[in-house]
Amino acid sequence: MAGPILEAQSITKRYPGVVALRDVSFELHAGEVHALCGENGAGKSTLIKVLGGVLPHDSYSGQLACDGKPVRFESIRDAEAAGIAVIHQELALVDEMTVAENVFLGNEPSRFGFVQHERMHVEAQKVLERFKLDIDPTQRVGELGMGQKQLVEIARALAKHARILILDEPTSALSDKEVRALLAIILELRGAGVSSIYISHKLDEVFALADRITVLRDGQSVFTAASRETDTSSIVQHMVGRRVDDLFPARSGSPGDVLLAVRGLSVAPRAGEPPRLREISFEVRGGQVLGIGGLMGAGRSELLMHLFGCYGQRLAGEVRFLGQPLPENDPAGNVRAGMVLVTEDRKRYGLSLDAGVGFNLSLSALRDLSRNGFIDGERELQENRRMMQSMSIKAASLEVKVGTLSGGNQQKVVLGRALMTEPKVVLLDEPTRGIDIGAKSEIYALVRGLTEQGLAVVLVSSELPELIGLADRILMLCEGQLGGSFDAREATQAELLSAAMSKSRVTVSAGEHG
């Protein structure tokens, strides 16, 4: 193999008060897929910013080289000129424009300042065909699924003659089928001479794809190996720096009273539209975790959001909370009554990112922390400190902006905010999505702790092992209906998956636990 096409030598990047990268070296060879693993906050994002030219050359120490020649990236443009393109987690596409327009956004073929639409479509078609991307260039991007959008983003990079793709968690929002398609295309591109740096938490993808794997921990590169010569457990061990023997703590205790009962629930997104959820029934008891699974778009999040009162119009059915009918569309009332929701999308629904940790933590519980509308600053501070400690949130102080914390710590802040209200039922929507294994196991232990205190937890997750390991009962949703109900101790992944995909309705006797 020839020398590396991209090489980073002893990169050190300091931010005020923290060293994000410490003497990290990294190599990418031609025709290679090199995976980058590490917990949140390990320094992956910072390394990407260095390689992608987001951080100018003078803001860190160390050297970059392309094809053995030293380079200095002052901007993203410099990196692009060297053939490096970063595909970000949050896609930068314009929904209202066509695929071709997005591919050539900012780079439109034009004559005398007028965009040549015809030529643009032809060129886009060429790029898409050359790399076997199956997308119609005249389609509006807004009509595409997440997986196809990802491909459009890749096509845009390829249209700029990128030969190095840096993919940052590209599959976190994709369905299994879309993931497989994306992985196939990355391998295809490798054959065509485009190398990739692949960042993911999902180790099965990493092993399916990567030629080599590098693990970052606490800003240092701790491990690099050919993927053939290593395995999942050793990667995980290097990531967390300790052994993770049992992610899921043991179940304990016996179920208590029914806290939440749902009967025959049908919900439409808006009045007059066809139902999104149909005839859903279940019960959750104190001390129990009810797992809800299903494929993307099965209606899992919609179910939680509706129960919490911020989604849809109820067409039929009844929801009882602590034996009382639950009012619709009153999230504030639900929080007061003892039901909290921790949403999937932290940035959109979770946190006020520019505000401090303390501000976010106490937001839900302010009613209990104030008298006649005036906040009791002393008590608020005590509660915040207690919560920060008990959730082991890693932040320099309560005044640090939440947006600067790692994903796992942000999630702990969202959870802490919910728990400070001393709820009885906790609705969790993908609580471990996009966070690292260390933080995951902490959150699992926390969920166990809640049920031991007699709380009921409704857990939506797309990771079947998580449902099986954590839940007492599991409901699988399929196209807005119940696809099956399982005792978690006896369920297998294959059974759950087939229930998620079955089209036939299964009648479920709600609330039984084996």
Added chain:
Amino acid sequence: MDKRIALRDFSLLIALVLIGVFFYTRDARFLSARNLAQLGIELSATAVLSLGMLLVILPGHIDLSVGSGVGLIGGVAAVLVSNQDWHAPPALLITTVLSLLIYTGMGWIIMKERVPAFIITLGGLLVFKGVHWLVIQNETVAVAPGNQENLYSLLTTFYLPKALGAALAAATIVALGLAMLRGHRQRTTRGFASDGELVFLRWFLASQVIGLFVLVMSQYKGVPLAALILGVVALLVHVLLQQTRLGRYLYAVGGNEQAALVAGVPVDRVVIGAFALMGVIVALAGFLQTAFAGSSTTTTGQLMELDAIAACVIGGTSLKGGQGTVVGVLFGALIMAMLLNGMTLLAVSPEQKFIARGLVLALAVWMDVRLSQKGSGVRA
């Protein structure tokens, strides 16, 4: 973050001094006791309105109607007093309630019917202006018929007795010192960073400003009532934002509305509440502005919404919501009021006044964008 705020506060102060020096060199009367008293009264209407605007911008909304609202409410009160022979107190009270209802209604439409605030209040701008002109029948309606002073006209013509002004100033300085000392003690015992010298320096500066202001005012007629009203409103809004649940919710809704909703913040009620408070503030600013002019005319309150928004932005309020402070807005309002007062003193033509105000606003936003870009070192 800290650096950015320090830089911005600093730049505001520099701007204030520069504007002051500029006008002073052009016309020494600018810093005369008489003109400063005038400036204080002018400032009170704009600044009170700006504080209301802060309440609406914090949760991420905007109110373009307040200039017309000022004209309308001040006009209705003037008509009640002048043409209907009402006593001033009931006239002011009734029109305040009217304004409260109107603005609560607009807030309700914005939140419950999901019509953007920009559109609703733009409609309000036109409707209120039209109704205002109808009410005063395009004439000049005096706030004090027959030049008989009443509560309405006294709002801007009454000056506190000099002894009372001095006593108030002394009390304010002491209270401020105690409050700042208490805050400093609390922060240090709670383990937060708090620079004792800096706190003292701030208190010292604030005391100097208050003392100087009262001293200069007493060379003329004493502290204007309008300035005292502004001080009280500023204090109330400050306490509302810093100490109450509603204040915290205003920041939360502006910071991330969806997150606030999921966290159990009654978002609709919070925003409608902000507009309701805006209604009361519009009435107060309307009385001050109309009383200052002596009568309600078709141009009373004109473009005040832009001065209020400009004051917020210059003072560091984010138009996206979630960020802004009372002190910043007061600085912003002072800059706008000084510009206008100075230009009037120099008999600058109205055309040039418009251009200058517009440029200052654009410059302020530009600087805001520049400073916030430099200040944010994002780390993922």
